[in-house]
Amino acid sequence: MALNPSKGWQKYAELSINNASVDYQMRLEIRRGSSQNNDPQQGIIYDDNNCFYDDFRDVRIGTSADPTIAEQLPMWAEEVSDGVKRIIWVKTNGNTTLYIFIGNENAGEYSNGNDTFPYFDHWTSDNTVDWIHTNTGNNHHHWWENTHEFTSMKEIDMRGYILNWWTGPWDHTELGWTVDKTSFVHNVEHVLIYFEHRTTNGAVSDKISVKLHIRKGDTTTTTDLKFFNKPSTDTPLYLQLWHKSNEVKYIIRDLSSGTILAEDSISDPNVIPNPANTKYLVTQQWDCAGGLFQWLSPHYLKWGSKQYNGGMEWKTDYWFERKRAYTEPSWNSFSAWKDVISQQIINLSDAGISVEELLTEKTILIDELAGSIDEILTGKQISIEEIASAIEKLKEDKSILILETVEGIDTIFLPGIGNKLSDISITPARVVTTHFPAVAGLPLDKKIRIYAKAVSGQEKEVVLEALTW
Structure with missing residues (x-):
């Protein structure tokens, strides 16, 4: 699942929707010029001169800020005025936030009325x-x-x-x-x-x-x-x-x-x-x-x-x-244009593997991470920047470099994790504290309690101290 094309996009913006509805067609007008003139109430967004083509063919709308995993939503171009504007209808999926991507010289014309409308x-x-x-x-x-x-x-x-x-x-x-x-x-x-x-x-x-x-x-x-x-x-x-x-x-x-x-x-x-x-x-x-x-x-x-x-x-x-809907969806706000950051994805589905397996497979497997961030709970995915250096850092000082957002990085330090992983089998792991202020799921007291079973079969509690910076 990805945009077509999935690579080469330069900018994206968040489109916020009031009263979002599944399979609802919304009209959006993208114009050449300064985004200071954006008018969400009228469904008008300006490209800050970032569209590569004068006919604005390099426009796509997806469900995520990452074009490599975003679901591309169907749309149809009602009107195109070269160098001025493109009016499109997009078939929304019920999300309250969508993402518009622009600026891609590899993008071809995409307009499909049959996929957009009943x-x-x-x-x-x-x-x-x-x-x-x-x-x-x-x-x-x-x-x-x-x-x-x-x-x-x-x-x-x-x-x-x-x-x-x-x-x-x-x-x-x-x-x-x-x-x-x-x-x-x-x-x-x-x-x-x-x-x-x-x-x-x-x-x-x-x-x-x-x-x-x-x-x-x-x-x-x-x-x-x-x-x-x-x-x-x-x-x-x-x-x-x-x-x-x-x-x-x-x-x-x-x-x-x-x-x-x-x-x-x-x-x-x-x-x-x-x-x-x-x-x-x-x-x-x-x-x-x-x-x-x-x-x-x-x-x-x-x-x-x-x-x-x-x-x-x-x-x-x-x-x-x-x-149509009893209470109609409408555009609420358009964010500023942001740089599209290329991301690498690590799949999270099971816990309890060793650091050596992590280094070999470059996959973190988690069976259950109760109370963690919504992105992990729903998508079972987490974005990690520069995976090679992150793996080496984990090996050397037992810390994990996690991309918190597309703009910031958070590092979690887990002292003693190397010794603990060798003799426990987490079935499953669960965190006692359910309030997590950090995106990586760190409790307020900065302690992670894991109920685990040793290789011998004896159950025990492992308390890991955690520091962030």
Whole structure:
């Protein structure tokens, strides 16, 4: 387990997370410039000009400060502006602290939407075969995504363009989730963003009209129509629709200006369906002469309502589903950039071997080290710098050189250990005192008591004096 590549990284920083959640996708923007401008609330971190490449391809996020053992987390690059920024989404693992690595000339491009999101499509190929088309009657044309189910709180994000907008006496276009892949969506529980084309319901030819349309049980709830000016066909729009147990909301932005064009929400849990039930992603077009769901080379999906008695056409660049939470995770703080220190790992799994074995195998085996530092208890590993000199120091003056952190070194001196190790077999070793102020696990009274069994079979207590400096 390691980053790819595992070596060659120059800098890392700690990313602290509030309300961390497993498999939650978080947005992070890395920019060229001084880290004094970091803005964790907005998810913006500056590289202090340490990224090797102008397109910031040499960025990875892992679970440890050591790139040789850190688990590399999946991520996808939403946007890249050479020399300016890279916007990424990272799939977090529930840890409250993650580590971002930068500055590596050996790093290639890494961006994988399929590994990052529960559902993702950039439409670089014709994946319309993954969707089921059904006419449930009265020209209610549905396309259900047929490769996955999403049974938790969720959001659909889409980047696209409105190619056409027609108004008339009928028609609407919708996107959201429903409980099955056979029924007209309005007759079952659903959460939908609803584009209204009907002039009889208030639609007008020069403005896009949109609202929320949800159903729980037999109760249907909608919001009032919101209007925004019909954009040009080359104006990129960003649509978000999320379904949480305590909120359903949509936002539509103009990406060229950053302006929010329309937004609305429903926050009454009594009318919001259970997110576990609305598990199928669907688009629906009504009274639209057959509907529209067509791949456009090189990486677009054209979908919506064909012109009949009203309608609209979208050209989607990409869309993805991501996890939401009742209390959302957020970036809390970003540390200063630190040097990545190459570390060597000694495995700790059993105790009781001699110094000679240690010198030969270069492995410390510990069966149990009760109350020791979390890193040893959980990872069974400890980082030791310059293992060769540490082994020689242990042999000469019975002291162990242990790397306390990546920035500091602690030395523990154990007088008499050479004589004790020759006639005891620890089964297992345990330390009486459970309060350890030092990272190496030293008790407050600086005495280590080990209950041991001699070669003869007689049990005895060994008290080792310990000094640190």
